[in-house]
Amino acid sequence: MRISTRSASRAAASSMVVAAALAFVGFQATAQTASAATKAAPSAVTCTPANTQVTVSEVSRPINHLLLRATNTGTKPCFAYSAPYLRAGADAQAPLWWAEETTPQAVVTLQPGESAYAGITTSSPDGEGGGNEKTLGVIFADKKGNAIDNEKTLKLPNGGVFFNSSAQVTYWQDNPADALAW
Known part of the structure; x- marks a missing residue:
């Protein structure tokens, strides 16, 4: 045994x-x-007008909102840092406020062909002044949140959109629902 x-x-x-x-x-x-x-x-780079196509569109809901879309057209992944600097109209003196409560938990990384989204509130009853603007200037941010590169100027839908002092933009999000949910 x-x-x-x-x-x-x-x-x-x-x-x-x-x-x-x-x-x-x-x-x-x-x-x-x-x-x-x-x-x-491939190593990732910062999203810029050179490697990213930007478009703006009107949305049916929520009212007084636009959707900004940035699509990576480059061959490397790119980082959509912070929120875009937006200038409503050619005569705007300052960029729109960033909606701080929309800060994502991580930087949005776009593989080639993928998109990031930012929601834009154009006006509210609480806002003051304002006017119908025909263009939207878009400037990307770097890792530290500073403006980089040249401004990309987009035509706003319907020949113009009303903006007042309550206008603001979200941080970049990885989907349109999150960009418009605030």
């Missing part, structure tokens, strides 16, 4: 050694694959 117990113990020990060796080889292969994928992945 002792011989069969020893054989069983040796067989179990051998099985454990083989399983450990296979696990180690699998671990090495996984690490090599991950390492190769890391090396092959």
